Amino acid sequence: IMLSRRIASRLRVMETPFYLYDTELLRQTLESVVNESKRYNYKVHYAIKANYDDRLLAIIREYGLGVDCASGNEVQKAIEAGFDPKSIVYAGVGKRDKELRYAIEQEIMAINCESIEELLVLDAMAAEAGRTVEVALRVNPDIDPKTNHCIDTGQADSKFGISYEEILDNAERIRSLKHLRIVGVHLHIGSQIRELHVFENMCQKVNVIVENLERLGFSFRFVDVGGGLGINYDMPENEPIPNFASLFAIVHNHLRVGDREVHFEFGRSIVGECGELITRVLFNKTTATGRKLLIVDASMTELIRPALYGSYHNIENITAETDRTDKYTVVGTACESTDRFDENVSLRRSVRGDLLTIKSAGAYGMSMASRYNLHDLPGAVYGEDLM
Numbered sequence: 001i002m003l004s005r006r007i008a009s010r011l012r013v014m015e016t017p018f019y020l021y022d023t024e025l026l027r028q029t030l031e032s033v034v035n036e037s038k039r040y041n042y043k044v045h046y047a048i049k050a051n052y053d054d055r056l057l058a059i060i061r062e063y064g065l066g067v068d069c070a071s072g073n074e075v076q077k078a079i080e081a082g083f084d085p086k087s088i089v090y091a092g093v094g095k096r097d098k099e100l101r102y103a104i105e106q107e108i109m110a111i112n113c114e115s116i117e118e119l120l121v122l123d124a125m126a127a128e129a130g131r132t133v134e135v136a137l138r139v140n141p142d143i144d145p146k147t148n149h150c151i152d153t154g155q156a157d158s159k160f161g162i163s164y165e166e167i168l169d170n171a172e173r174i175r176s177l178k179h180l181r182i183v184g185v186h187l188h189i190g191s192q193i194r195e196l197h198v199f200e201n202m203c204q205k206v207n208v209i210v211e212n213l214e215r216l217g218f219s220f221r222f223v224d225v226g227g228g229l230g231i232n233y234d235m236p237e238n239e240p241i242p243n244f245a246s247l248f249a250i251v252h253n254h255l256r257v258g259d260r261e262v263h264f265e266f267g268r269s270i271v272g273e274c275g276e277l278i279t280r281v282l283f284n285k286t287t288a289t290g291r292k293l294l295i296v297d298a299s300m301t302e303l304i305r306p307a308l309y310g311s312y313h314n315i316e317n318i319t320a321e322t323d324r325t326d327k328y329t330v331v332g333t334a335c336e337s338t339d340r341f342d343e344n345v346s347l348r349r350s351v352r353g354d355l356l357t358i359k360s361a362g363a364y365g366m367s368m369a370s371r372y373n374l375h376d377l378p379g380a381v382y383g384e385d386l387m
């Protein structure tokens with residue numbers, strides 16, 4: 001059962017809302033991804049955008065993962081957290097000059113370039129710095145990941161990556177850039193992917209892309225197939241650790257690897273299930289239409305996913321005195337109508353002061369928190385400190 005339920009009475013006295021991290025579950029998840037990836041000698045990076053909490057990063061580093069970054073500040077965070085720059089990749093459609101310069105200076109594993117113009121600019125900066133920079137081409141794979149459209153990234157019309165056609169058209173020019181070493185191909189098809197056969201299509205695309213580009217004279221040391229493995233938001237207790245083994249088996253069976261390294265960039269699947277947002281019931285009220293509102297002290301400023309994407313998070317009352325349930329619409333404190341965590345959800349009868357847990361909030365929760373309405377940023381509590 002969830003950590004919060006096991007220690008509900010201890011949480012009662014803490015100031016809410018806050019994130020509760022089950023560090024033991026994080027460790028088990030890391031053990032799983034490390035053990036399963038070792039079978040095929042796959043390299044795993046942690047997508048730090050999912051959660052850049054220092055304590056979590058320290059644990060993740062213990063397990064030897066690299067990092068996938070989406071900004072100069074994320075690269076800096078990863079380096080400050082003690083990760084080896086040579087295990088850091090950096091993607092992003094719009095890298096500022098100072099971010100590119102910083103990545104060059106730090107000699108990270110690869111800068112994943114997302115436009116021809118970026119390649120030209122980076123080549124010039126590398127020349128200026130007197131360096132040769134290792135680069136991966138982020139290809140737009142044009143694949144439907146069958147996930148929420150707000151979070152797909154790999155379809156033809158998206159802003160991410162360079163189209164395969166554009167790379168073909170510019171192959172000579174790219175290869176002639178003297179200060180860049182094109183060492184890898186990178187792609188990321190989207191996030192929260194639960195239909196694993198999508199990854200099979202991805203492998204087939206990658207095979208074609210990589211082999212055709214190598215025929216044109218490129219030579220890649222690695223293929224980085226991104227992240228995207230989904231988690232079970234509906235019933236997290238049934239699947240606290242995502243099925244890394246199945247994904248790796250699919251890639252093993254369908255990706256033609258040759259002597260290239262294979263890299264992954266997992267965010268959600270590493271930290272998603274270990275985090276819960278703990279919030280307290282402030283008020284009950286009923287609308288004129290008869291809808292029972294449960295007003296809690298968290299809001300979209302702590303966890304924006306429901307308001308932004310209509311995402312579902314399982315909610316439970318962890319301190320209720322009764323097992324009788326009621327249907328509630330759970331809303332937050334922010335001045336926005338979309339600031340609602342769930343509608344008509346069945347919860348144990350909830351009264352002022354009860355604690356609710358909003359589950360599976362470890363990924364893209366705290367890292368997307370804001371100070372709208374001048375809310376305080378939520379704190380964090382770690383399971384290992386409470387044991």
Ligand code: LLP
Nearest residue numbers: 047188191192227228229265266267268364
């Ligand atoms: N690599 C790249 C290049 C990415 O863009 C992403 C996520 C990842 C790796 C990690 O993907 P993951 O394993 O976490 O699926 N805020 C949204 C998710 C945005 C994902 C953006 N890119 C959400 O809350 O669902």
